[in-house]
Amino acid sequence: MLLKDKLENKNIILASQSPRRKELLAGLGLEFSTLSLDIDESFDRNQFKREKITEYLSAKKAKAYTEIKLNDIIITSDTTVWVDDESLEKASNREEAYEMLRKLSGKTHSVYTSVTIRSTEKEVTFSDETQVTFALLSDEEIYYYIDTYKPYDKAGAYGVQEWIGYIGVDNMNGSYFNVMGLPTHKLYKELIRF
Template identity: 55%
Template sequence: MLQNKLSNHHIILASGSPRRQQFLKDLNIDFEIRLKDIEEIYPKHLKTSEITDYLSKLKADAFTNELNNNDILITSDTIVWLNNTALGKPKNYNEAFKMLSNLSANTHKVITSICITSKENQKIINDTTEVTFKTLTDEEINYYIENYQPYDKAGAYGIQEWIGKIGITHIKGSYFNVVGLPVHKLYKELMNF
């Protein structure tokens, strides 16, 4: 259905995330992966979805002069929002341990923005999911970091991995948003784009 609608377009996914790539495959979309090294820096006054909206647009803007008439570019950004602070990707073991310790016995928000860009149009959408962790022991956190190396994930965890299965007690909103892409919203926007 969607692939018919997009048959005259060339879809570009600007993401190295295997999870986001799999979501597009699951939607039966033919796409090309194009990556650019973008420094993910945003103005400090931004909060929640303002951050992910800004960063997803920043990633799209790097491709501005490269898009052809039939190209549709998809860029995205995800953060974990806890105690009025954005948690991005941990740089090392200590950062990952600290993030997971802070998420333990707490409810946080996972916010993902998607920027859909063509030569003529640009649309930014976002989604928020609330996630609650049980109290995680130091041993559980250590085991997860050592075995799953969650350095490419906002908030230092993947809900689809071991830590999500043993640690998450409640989720309010889209599960796929937490994995890294609110697929239902992406589908709707591509159908209308």
């Protein structure tokens, strides 16, 4: 049975305003609505590392939706970039974005995305990891990217599907869509099982 048939009578809600996540979920052939959740995304940096950060935040977002009804399936997600034992979330300004991209330049980092699927009966959270190797980036390239693409809504201050991905990604081990913000291959399997 195809996923779209299995979920035909379900009200799927993507709790995200990310254009990339909307595009990726639509790519699975599903009809869904979206909503925005305003939650505190802080976490204890001593307690949470790597995918534990995104698992915690994704589940926290799912629990923040309190109006869940019988036929609803809520999907929440969170992504972080992990390099040199440090989590890089969203940059709040030009210099922060520059510092993040400088840290990624010439190195391999991990992108972790976690997804939580929740209904009135159950909840499941899962994660995916993709390793991304960046070429050495010049300051000129970094500032051009920041000033042209304004990547302030992206973990690690970059979008792999944008110019920086075209010129900067030397190698990738894992799912490209995971780096974009939604591990569609795993989400499909988890929704089939859900």
